[in-house]
Amino acid sequence: MKERKFWSEELGISNLKENEVIKIRSREYLYKNRILRERNIYSGNQSQKKNAFAFKWNQRDSYDSKASDNCRRKWLVERYLGGDKELLKKWLTKGTKLLDAGCGAGSSALLLFGKQLKNINYLGVDISDAVDVAMGMFKRRDLSGEFLQADLMHLPFSGPVFDVIFSEGVLHHTDCPEKTFKALAKLIKPRGRFIFYVYRKKAPIREFVDDYIRNYLKDLDDRSAWEQLIPLTKLGKILGDLKITINVPQSIPSLGIPSGKIDLQRLFYWYIAKVFYRYDFNLKEMNHVNFDWYRPVNCHRHTSDEVRKWCIDSGFNIDKLSEEESGITVVARKK
Secondary structure, three states, rough: OOOHOOOHOOOOOHHHHHHHOEEOOOOEEEEEEOOEOOOOOOOOHHHHHHHHHHHHHHHHHHOOOHHHHHHHHHHHHHHHHHHOOOOOHHOOOOOOOEEEEEOOOOHHHHHHHHHHHHHOOEEEOOOOOOHHHHHHHHHOOOOEEEEEEEOOHHOOOOOOOOOEEEEOOOHHOOOOHHHHHHHHOHHHHHHHHEEEEEEEEOOOHHHHHHHHHHHHHOOOHHHHHHHHHHHHHOOOOOOOOHHHEEOOOOOHHOOEEEEEEEEHHHHHHHHHHHOOOOOOOHHHHHHHHHHHHHOOOOOOEEHHHHHHHHHHHHHHEEEEEEEOOOOOEEEEEEO
């Protein structure tokens, strides 16, 4: 596997030595284990997220399974491509420079882009040590992705660099999603694409309960928070295994609950509290999903109008904006 040096070429640096410290645009970086890592102190919330996500992505047996991969791949393809995988050939031509903004363990990019990653310059950036997990995931698949550990608001690049920025479920975990979006948008070349997903505002009881649980967990260490969520995850499994459908006779606008038939677990899930359930996931895999939702202190939710305004203000045309109960998926192209 030939190692690419995309980021070093763009930043005008080369031949870095292990544990060497350099300064780029007034910020210090440490080169360690072949990854350039920002040394600046993050905000309290960003530091909490950094640690929580490093913990989460190191629990590989809670997400790296065939059932989990199939579920997530299907969801990604439906949301971004509308099921049309041929779009990837249009978006990711040979030599495309792609930034995975908030790459985590790199799994979303691997699942969505697949073999197209062999033909492009991929740079995964994350605030947490998950970049080390991502590098390992890419190496095992003989892919030459590069990685950078840094805050998305302060990346070392200046001016338009990337043809595509991909940010799957990350912007809402930053201190200010709109500011982060606009900072990243400046790094996209004209006619380049920004493809991303953010959480959508939920029904009022769900909003209240989610924030209550998040606040309940915030002072615990990550392992304790993981364990505290297991009873909630077990409740979701029990509700799902019941396979009971009820009929809501009339919509309840004050609670955001529509009328009609709905599975009991989904009624609880969408309108009371996030208790994730899938019949083909084990308990640990389901707890991973709940931890991903409840653990980060930063967990902003948005409306389509807000997201549309971000794009317009940053000079993007929106090719696709789809809204589900869970969130908002956008494919936008810079003018």
